[in-house]
Amino acid sequence: MASKVAVVTGANKGIGFAIVRGLCKRFEGVVYLTSRDIGRGKQAVADLEKEGLNPKYHQLDITKKQSVETFRDYIKSQYDGIDILVNNAAIAFKSAAPEPVSVQAEQTLFVNYFSLLSTCEILFPILKNGARVVNLSSSAGHLSRIPSQALRNRLKDEKLTIPELSNLMQQYVDAAKQGTHAAEWGNSSYVVSKVGVTALSNIQQRMVRDRDIKVNSVHPGYVDTDMTSHKGPLTIDEGASAPLYLALDAPDSVRGQYVWHNSKIVNWESEKLEESI
Template structure:
């Protein structure tokens, strides 16, 4: 088991003062605590919160700055700068504007934590087939497009890493069809093929044939399964560029997304993302949950 304390160990070859981390969806919940813990780690010169709402984003920055100012002056974290940049996941122009700002101001990005996501509440009256596209557009397609937009900057990073916040809702076993499971977990899966499978799932949900064809019954679950599969694709494809790509399940946390029904405090759930973002000798292509590597293929 990887102890949570490992999440505060730096790769010694990187200069913390020059390292930049971006956390999407960081104004509240798990994303806020990921940003806070990265800032408190002392491993970054700047931690950026990417959020849709500027008022909430700036308020989150102020909260984190208060935590940092309360730390001992000699702490390396006390000199970490925290800032906000606007980001609406799934909007191409917003992605582009974010990348242009990062390029102009920093010229690189060392760590990207893809945390932003959405989920319909269980009591939402929107029909299942109408929930499908917006869920996939934000959680999977938006994450893919944003990451591809930022990859040129990440490749310039020091000890560059991507961490995708997924979920055990994305377990491979939700797919009934053994053929589909095999295709989605193939070590040779390409991003274009993965996108085609997700498009097919959406089509099958809309026409009502998804269960007969062996898909799972959850739009959110499929969106997170696709994020985990994308993690494995990027980990393979970016290995030559020195980028380590992992994903995690924070657990069922007490957040707005769960209507505060989750028993795990969000600051504890956040550690599952902070560990692969900061630990020494980080692996790549792995799924972290409960503070250790888990086997997505058998979960």
């Protein structure tokens, strides 16, 4: 029961897989590789075992509350909680995807924001005091990506609640269905979803401060993965570097921050994002 536990969602490939690899090498505890697809997940575990590593596997589909609740109950039955939670699972439509923006908006926000939120709501009660949560965001998740000044002001408001943030995310989906989204929100559902993740991380940090839990969001860099159509220059292990820094190495003072792939804290609210950071 006393074992330390780390959990990575969406970890059968890409950055999530590399985060599991890094945790297995350095984390003094049990590391759970989780994935929606059991076959792919178990193959990923087998691949890491060939490297001499020993992750454990559990099925976890963040889009299904019952799946997350089953995982929560399993962890509660075996351990005394979670020490590290890395919320990596996400989707992105390709730039040439044929689906209309209304479909892309609804599906992207459902997975990347609403499902991440529900996963946190189910798993946060079993986080140990002092735990670390790493939410995978993106350079696309910088507040300056949202055209509307009024929306930016709402999203960075320190009094913003999760229900209010979720309402804003739903407003975007509704606007996309009506074709009225571009002026205020821009043209990328992925951007809106990851801005939502970063804003959510800030709110979550305020909510768990009394439990000494550290919640941060991270841009892992432009990585060579399926999600980037393998256009990114960074390897998956390079993409795992900053998430692993937040999970294992960052000072306890780093909380409620937006961290870049070079492990530097970036001002999420700045008017312009310097790409050279």
